[in-house]
Ligand SMILES: Nc1ncnc2c1ncn2[C@@H]1O[C@H](COP(=O)(O)OP(=O)(O)OP(=O)(O)O)[C@@H](O)[C@H]1O
């Protein structure tokens with residue numbers, strides 16, 4: 001079976017935010033938010049992006065969206081009409097405009113991302129009108145279809161965002177992202193504000209849409225149960241870098257990076273009998289202003305040896321398609337995840 | 345012992361043009377010192393409004409129309425009493441001094457609870473100085489210490505950051521630090537760990553447990569994440585349509601839930617045994633419009649157990665005690681069963 005086309009190829013992507021101090025706003029350092037990230041997203045696939053809070057996931061998403069200009073690296077995007085691929089990292093805003101409709105984002109914070117002065121109808125119609133996709137009766141029909149798609153009701157169309165609960169607002173932003181049937185959706189914690197039943201609906205809906213129109217998701221999430229359910233491959237980041245990149249199944253069965261093992265051990269579960277030993281990460285979370293030398297995870301790693309503090313491990317293939325940045329990936333026998341979610 | 349906080353038959357309604365939204369419609373519960381009550385339920389079921397009512401910050405046109413919110417008080421002369429927060433003028437000095445000092449809330453929307461114009465540090469320092477008599481320097485040190493405790497790297501630098509310069513999870517942790525810095529007796533945590541990765545989540549849960557042990561704080565823990573609720577709570581309240589559907593000790597609720605609504609919620613989360621990409625179990629339909637008047641079971645019509653049973657539609661809502669600390673509001677369980 002031939003593999004699907006690569007829609008997005010992120011290559012050695014970096015984003016360093018300058019830190020200013022004093023009256024003259026002198027640059028005194030940089031937040032190395034993203035510091036060399038590479039991955040590929042294929043048409044119709046889901047790639048999970050997981051990692052510690054503050055490790056740079058949203059920043060990666062924003063660079064793909066063209067909202068932040070990368071410090072270096074490439075974001076190769078393959079437009080759907082067979083044109084040659086384009087580097088979004090090196091593109092003028094004017095060139096970006098027509099590409100926008102192909103890449104949409106669903107944000108982590110549904111409160112900040114909806115215009116409070118627009119009704120739900122206006123919010124959903126806007127992308128369709130701006131991109132001249134529909135008008136008049138057809139527009140209204142599309143808007144109604146979208147509202148129902150995400151489990152809201154027609155009477156909600158005339159309300160403003162503030163009159164909705166957190167979960168309802170997130171459904172609105174998901175409907176807005178789906179409006180143009182984009183080929184890539186960067187979903188930044190799309191369901192973390194949702195209750196579990198709506199989450200299940202949105203997950204089913206997203207999978208259905210994916211099967212139907214082949215949209216690819218870059219799925220940023222802290223919920224490993226959902227990531228496993230959704231993703232074909234998973235990227236694990238730690239302070240701006242990729243520490244493990246692998247297909248879902250072998251990753252959950254046998255993680256190769258100690259950070260992945262720590263994450264998996266901490267998944268909360270309603271089944272106490274399934275919860276094994278939690279690996280408490282000692283020490284401070286890594287600081288992107290001044291990341292540790294060598295392997296960035298070494299100060300908190302249970303298995304670190306001397307060389308880890310000095311030599312940065314390269315990302316190596318330990319099994320087909322399973323990449324790990326750990327000096328001891330081959331010798332460690334790490335534990336996967338047995339305790340995801342619930343079962344009743 | 346008298347519970348730290350006791351809510352009795354609370355009703356909070358929003359008077360909208362389209363009708364009365366009964367966001368909270370007769371909710372009763374209590375929490376004791378050192379205990380955590382988890383609150384779960386679908387979006388729009390009234391969880392946040394319960395929290396807002398206790399702090400007396402329900403936005404207009406919302407109003408507490410009935411009920412008591414009794415906070416146990418230790419007066420300066422050593423006498424004890426209970427203050428009904430529902431009777432308090434929300435703008436009074438007393439109300440303001442209770443907010444933040446006695447009762448603190450971690451808000452669901454981190455972006456809205458920090459002003460974008462001031463550094464995170466200054467806002468925490470301000471909150472602390474409002475409620476306790478500490479010098480600026482002392483307040484600053486306390487703020488840094490607290491930011492460190494919630495897992496923010498190099499807090500002495502981050503204290504200078506503006507909210508937009510922090511990642512989603514860091515903002516959330518900063519907000520947790522702000523709520524905890526005054527050592528409240530009651531903490532209302534509304535989705536406190538949603539934007540956090542599981543290791544930090546575990547760390548926050550540990551921190552809350554530890555503070556609880558040390559200071560006997562009572563916690564209301566609102567969350568969609570059933571796993572976290574299972575790990576932190578002593579008891580769990582399941583709300584739906586502004587009403588309590590089930591309340592039970594945590595192990596009972598997750599092992600032997602009685603209400604079909606509780607069971608349906610638990611089933612919709614993918615577990616390790618759920619086949620990848622399979623359709624997840626959902627609950628048919630949506631929560632009814634809160635302006636609807638429903639005399640019987642509000643879950644009627646979505647419930648996979650009652651099959652249109654008229655007992656469900658006709659029996660007035662009532663929460664029935666089925667065992668020690670375990671109450672259920674299901675006509676099938678309580679009336680028919
Ligand atoms: N506009 C900005 N200016 C300065 N620093 C920033 C900016 N945006 C993000 N950062 C910093 O970059 C780092 C990565 O942030 P990012 O939001 O990408 O993290 P994240 O992985 O999405 O975290 P979370 O899971 O908490 O959302 C953080 O240290 C953050 O403080």
Ligand SMILES: Nc1ncnc2c1ncn2[C@@H]1O[C@H](COP(=O)(O)OP(=O)(O)OP(=O)(O)O)[C@@H](O)[C@H]1O
Pocket residue numbers: 162163164165166167168193195358360365366367385386387388389390391392393394403404405406452634
């Ligand atoms: N300011 C408001 N004006 C009008 N209605 C409101 C307002 N705030 C809340 N409501 C309504 O009250 C009900 C309960 O809302 P609440 O925010 O408490 O839900 P929730 O359980 O916290 O949901 P979520 O899990 O999505 O946060 C909802 O029907 C909501 O639409």
Ligand SMILES: [Mg+2]
Pocket residue numbers: 057058059108188511512513
């Ligand atoms: Mg983020």
Ligand SMILES: [Mg+2]
Pocket residue numbers: 165166391392393452534
């Ligand atoms: Mg809420």
